[in-house]
Amino acid sequence: MSDIISIERLTDVLTGAFEGGSGYWLKKVDLKTGANLPDTDENFYASxxxxxxxxxxxxTTIEGTEHVLTKESIDRGLRLLQEKDPDDVEVILAGEEDGNTSDRLLQFAAFGEIVYG
Known part of the structure; x- marks a missing residue:
């Protein structure tokens, strides 16, 4: 997917966004297409x-608008994060991200910019 961070780090960061960091604007996360992993108790995105x-x-945002997240949009979000705030990328690579860092990556991936916060 990305040559910036590993899939394992991406999993941790996006799980952090879905389960907390973006909770103030993110109302719902639905899998439209993809490999749902029903043999696990984890949410699909946690694997x-x-x-x-x-x-x-x-x-789905708190306003009810929907945005589709894909591999391409995540790659775009990572590139934007690296361009706008390379320190955030270093924090992610070190495994020291917090909810704010996770949220920024998700917003860049979903919107192409920081819309909330």
Missing amino acids: PAFWAHPFEIVL
Whole structure:
């Protein structure tokens, strides 16, 4: 997917965004297409294996607008994060991201910019 961070780090960062960091604007996360992994108790996005396959995730904001997350949009989000705040990327690579860092990556991936916060 990305040559910036590993799938394992991406999994941790996006799980952090879905389960907390973006909770103030993210109302719902739905898998539209992709490899749902029903044999696990984890949410589909919490498995690195999920991110290895094509997918579409529908993100619904608190306003009710929907945005589709794909491999391409995540790659774009990572490039934007690296361009706008390379320190955030270093924090992610070190495994020291917080909810704010996770949220920024998700917003860049979903919107191409920081819309909330």
